[in-house]
Amino acid sequence: MENLVETARAMLPLFDIPFTDCEITQHGNGHINDTFLLTPAKGKPVILQRVSPVAFHHPEYVMSNMLSVTRTLRTVIEQRGGDPDREALTVIPLKSGESFAVSKDGSAWRMTAFIDHTVSRDLPDSPEMFGESGHAFGRFQHDLSDFPADTLYETIPHFHDTPSRLNAFREAVEKDVCSRLSGCQELVDLYLARAGRAGLLTDALARGEIPLRVTHNDTKLNNVLLDAESFKALCVIDLDTVMPGLSAYDFGDAIRFGASTAVEDETDPEKIHFSFPMFSAFAQGYLAETGSLFTPAEVDSLAVGAWMMTYECGMRFLTDYLSGDVYFHVAHDRHNLDRAWNQMLLLQDMERYQDEMLACVRTLAAQ
Ligand code: ADP
Ligand code: GN1
Ligand code: MG
Numbered sequence: 001m002e003n004l005v006e007t008a009r010a011m012l013p014l015f016d017i018p019f020t021d022c023e024i025t026q027h028g029n030g031h032i033n034d035t036f037l038l039t040p041a042k043g044k045p046v047i048l049q050r051v052s053p054v055a056f057h058h059p060e061y062v063m064s065n066m067l068s069v070t071r072t073l074r075t076v077i078e079q080r081g082g083d084p085d086r087e088a089l090t091v092i093p094l095k096s097g098e099s100f101a102v103s104k105d106g107s108a109w110r111m112t113a114f115i116d117h118t119v120s121r122d123l124p125d126s127p128e129m130f131g132e133s134g135h136a137f138g139r140f141q142h143d144l145s146d147f148p149a150d151t152l153y154e155t156i157p158h159f160h161d162t163p164s165r166l167n168a169f170r171e172a173v174e175k176d177v178c179s180r181l182s183g184c185q186e187l188v189d190l191y192l193a194r195a196g197r198a199g200l201l202t203d204a205l206a207r208g209e210i211p212l213r214v215t216h217n218d219t220k221l222n223n224v225l226l227d228a229e230s231f232k233a234l235c236v237i238d239l240d241t242v243m244p245g246l247s248a249y250d251f252g253d254a255i256r257f258g259a260s261t262a263v264e265d266e267t268d269p270e271k272i273h274f275s276f277p278m279f280s281a282f283a284q285g286y287l288a289e290t291g292s293l294f295t296p297a298e299v300d301s302l303a304v305g306a307w308m309m310t311y312e313c314g315m316r317f318l319t320d321y322l323s324g325d326v327y328f329h330v331a332h333d334r335h336n337l338d339r340a341w342n343q344m345l346l347l348q349d350m351e352r353y354q355d356e357m358l359a360c361v362r363t364l365a366a367q
Helices: 002-014 059-079 127-143 162-175 185-192 200-206 247-258 276-293 296-323 335-351 354-366
Strands: 022-026 034-040 046-051 108-113 213-215 224-227 233-236 243-245
Touching: 002 022, 002 034, 002 046, 059 108, 059 127, 127 213, 127 224, 127 233, 127 247, 127 276, 162 185, 162 200, 162 296, 185 296, 185 335, 200 296, 213 247, 247 276, 247 296, 276 296, 276 354, 296 335, 296 354, 335 354
Parallel strands: none
Antiparallel strands: 022 034, 034 046, 046 108, 213 243, 224 233
16 A cells, blocks of 8 residues: 555646645545545645556546546536535546546556545445435436436446356356365355346346436445535445446445445344345435336336345455455455355345335335
């Protein structure tokens, strides 16, 4: 990390900011990018991020999407009388006008204005807070409902293509490059036992039963900034995976993360449960913003999305564990395995609630 801070400092003269002298601290809990808060002695702090070269092979695609999406969002926010500087990300360009810099090791660095007096959470404090994030992600999708999807790059191909994630998982199991399989065979079997459901959403899309939309695709609660005093959802961040996708992905991934009674790497099975009150609070906020857009089949797909995103994410953690922790940031050797167990326990609990989830989204969408 020391080296990365040095590299971050070396990038500063390239950006269009009025300082180079500042304090640099690691910021946030993201698993993918390296995020730093830059605090100058005078003037406004900024966020500097190294875009993960493992996750994103084309940073120019990521930045092109980010610029066009934030441009549209700012216009929509202004039209409804909001404050685009606080409710949307602002990319700070280089002095050359480019949107990102490249360090000696070839990685891309980008800067955004720091949105102050905000917090981000790894678990909601209350159903009201989670409902707020439902409004934020629903509004995000609604605001981009006329955005021309064909102008967006696919920054990570097949990102939520669960059958393709399953294939990658099977390959990692077969190769077992780190000889870790023997220590997690029971968990591997639990994921494989559910393989028959992996195509539920992609098949429905292929049959034309549910539509492709512009979606966020990484709707964790900590990807929404909340106002530090009112805890109202202010700004949806982490736009790296905004791509054509299914509403079930956005709805489902938010539920996976926030409708659990424990954080994603909790290891005590007693503490990991699905929270139906949290599910219902999020669904209420999300559907209040999007319900009018959705067809009945799409509403039904949301409940499947909660299951699918939990299954897929757990399988991705386990794939990364078997592959030697090459993708997600980890703090220790078992971290990805702990996360994969956590997601499986959540999934098993969620499986008991499929009927209730379906009934809940149907009722809310009909209101
Ligand atoms: P990752 O892809 O690694 O999750 P994010 O873009 O989500 O990266 O950033 C990581 C964290 O940094 C966020 O969860 C949030 O807490 C914080 N953050 C990122 N951008 C900003 C910003 N412009 N203003 C305030 N906080 C931010
Ligand atoms: C990553 O970037 P971050 O930390 O918000 C990942 C998501 C996973 C999530 C699991 C680009 O999200 O897909 O669901 O970790 N993002 C990417 O916590 O792979
Ligand atoms: Mg993030």
